[in-house]
Amino acid sequence: MTVDKEKLLQFDADHIVHWVMPVGENAGHIFNDCKGVTLIDTDGNEYLDGSSQLVCVSLGYDYNDEIAAAAAEQLKKLPYMTTFWGLTSDTLINFTERLVKFMPDGLDHFCFTNGGSESTELSFQLARLYWKRKGSGSKYKIISLHNSYHGTSFGATSATGIFKGMFSSGYVPLVPGFIKAPSYYCYRCMLDREYPSCGIQCAAHLEKLIETEGSDTIAAFIAEPEHGTAGDIPPPPEYWPMVREICDKHDVLLIADEVMTGFGRTGMAFCVDHWDVKPDMIAMGKGICSSFIPFGGVALNEKVHEGLKGALIPGATYSGHPVAAAVANKVLEIYERDNIFQNVVNMGEYALKRLNEEFLELPFIGEINGLGLMIGIEIVEDKANKKGFDPALGKMNEIREKAFEKGLLIRVTDEGWAPSNRVSFGPPLTSNKEQIDEMLDILYSVLTSVLGAEINA
Ligand SMILES: Cc1ncc(COP(=O)(O)O)c(C=O)c1O
Helix, strand or coil: CCHHHHHHHHHHHHHCCCCCCCCCCCCCCCEEEEECCEEEECCCCEEEECCHHHHCCCCCCCCHHHHHHHHHHHHHHCCCCCCHHHCCCHHHHHHHHHHHHHCCCCCCEEEEECCHHHHHHHHHHHHHHHHHHCCCCCCCEEEEECCCCCCCCHHHHHHCCCCCCCCCHHHCCCCCCEEEECCCCHHHCCCCCCCCCCCCHHHHHHHHHHHHHCHHHEEEEEECCCECCCCCECCCCCHHHHHHHHHHHCCCEEEEECCCCCCCCCCCCCHHHHHCCCCCEEEECHHHCCCCCCCEEEEECHHHHHHHCCCCCCCCCCCCCHHHHHHHHHHHHHHHHCCHHHHHHHHHHHHHHHHHHHHCCCCCEEEEEEECCEEEEEECCECCCCECCCHHHCHHHHHHHHHHHCCEECEEECCCCCCCCEEEECCCCCCCHHHHHHHHHHHHHHHHHHHCCCCCC
16 A cells, blocks of 8 residues: 555544444555546556445446536526525526426425435425414324334434444434335345235335324325335335225325436336326435436325415525536436336346356345346345345455455445345446346355355356
8 A cells, every 4th residue: 555545544434424434444545546446546447336326326437528528508597596495596496396307196296305314304394384284283193114224313223223223222212204115125024924925015004194193194105116125125026006095095194215226227217107107206325316416295186285375484595506406407308318227127137147157156146136237136045945144254354355355346235233134236327238247247256255155067
């Protein structure tokens, strides 16, 4: 390590707190460049981005100049314009006109935010406000799923089901009025059923929970259309149409948390489009601007918008920032112009086929599934009884670290904090076949070297 690098890393460790890393530490790498689907550190080491970092760098790293030009133009023209007191900018209006074309029909009213946690948090506040204004103030509870992730703010943490208290236990009590329903996860059904003979009991259970709590107390149900942080776990196809019906029947607002799944990640503009389901609200972040700039939003349908008409809602200083809107407008233009979502369908199918043909037969792979480029690979010690490796063995961290050493950035979950051990494969939506192949080749060699001999070896 050069003296300069050592000094910079020491300063970083002393002064910058890194998330999901013990305070006072860093990982020992400084990044300063990128290209294609590759991140480059100051030593010139290259890392294929098999996770789009936090499943957010949707366009990869080849569009930087085009996006920079859009941002620069806006910065020179009007660098900031508040959306308080009814004020607005032409850039925000232009962006919103384009955004409407991406949304499921009817979800064409928006509150803009600075990221995913702010979006989910706001969706809870709007749900409560909606019912208050309807004269049903007793409807305040929010139902979410056990394996969910909804963000870092207090409400979002209270709705989050994953982590086994790992992050929240330090700052309990959480927000009252948040309750959990069993999540969809057919391989490890919380209700001990088998798909499809189960009759989708996880969805049916939501109805029982609403009835038990009293539908006059429930404001909303929120779920990710495919679990992301828990390890890319897709629902059975019946799940979302069923929960839509249950929410309608019991007057409960349905919120889709599409922060990770939205904007093409699963091959459709929104993941709920796979089942033609129209939620009442959609929480957005990440892919809305491919992480070029902090941005997010909540989409509302006509019913919620009408119910909120006339209400005063507090926003944040940067909500609807014109530079973010200019960047996001260019990102959406590129999604359309370069047919990015079709690439996700093609590359998702290709990756899943390779994974199923070459990886699934390995003795330590339990299942492989997912939609588009959001694929989960279940790691087990024993295929027959689905037992996972003991988290104390640190196998999942070893997989992540070995992959990194070999030039592949990948996300993993670990039974210590997640429902199971999974590797998540989520490269940029722009990835081509050669890049996917290169990533999967590295992953195969890492998995076989950490977890055991190659099949037939
Ligand atoms: C489904 C979901 N909701 C909310 C969030 C929080 O978004 P952010 O980290 O932008 O606050 C995330 C982040 O991973 C997410 O995956």
